[in-house]
Amino acid sequence: MFHREGVVILIRKAFLSDSQEIARLSSQLGYPVNVSQLEERLQYISNHNDHIVYVMESSHVLFGWIHANVRFLIESTPFVEIAGLVVDSAYRGNGIGKQLVQACEQWAAESGFTKIRVRTNQTRSDAVQFYNRIGFTIKKSQHVLDKEI
Template sequence: MNAASAPRAATIDDATEIARLSGQLGYPVDAPVMMERLRCLLPRQDHFIRVVADGPGLLGWIVAERRLSLEAGDSFEITGLVVDRDAHRGGVGSALVAVVADWVRQQGGARLVVRSNVVRAESHPFYERQGFIRIKSQHVYRRDLQAP
């Protein structure tokens, strides 16, 4: 990764590339749907979305959230990070995590959390190299609420 491809704020124009990268992670989404999500999230002060560009394409994206909950108080979490499979080990992911850590510090935060699916074993050493410590494993449950 070179200086020209330093992380920058995401824009609506990134929707197609963000959707493409989301598909690589196993979350396929159409560009118009991603555009609508970005329209909702980009103005929010509690969401931080950055991308690393390579010409017209993206090498990666990250989103972090600031949350307030009864049990934990104010917290910060990386809720999505994707690096193009052809750009792995090129410093893109590290740069994206670093810019989020800076944002958290600027917000007065002292801790950053990331959750990584157990089946994404290749990402676990990456997060450990970024200074994250595994604190627990958990089960995640989903309940569909659509009418039968």
């Protein structure tokens, strides 16, 4: 829990009732999502202990959210990956993103993991700079290829 100018700001696990606010924030970053689809995804995630979604809120208004999950790959030691992070555009630059990342780092460490990873689009130079400032280093660049099936 954080206090800022007399306002209580809380980092907590996301609830299904946060779906509308999570969708609002997601669309700010260019990822519009239907609220009912988001509710289904959040329900799935909440039932799997290898995922975590945290929100930062005050008086039922979200300032940001973060989703992380455990990654088990054949060729790598298991790690935690940040799957999404959004801070409300009106509140960026106030340490919210850093605090949400720290919450995931704590969850990862408590779960026995020693590495956290994030992927970001190369065109999001502000995101790359943000992650560099809080201790992430670029390991590689890659292409993401999708195929509809």
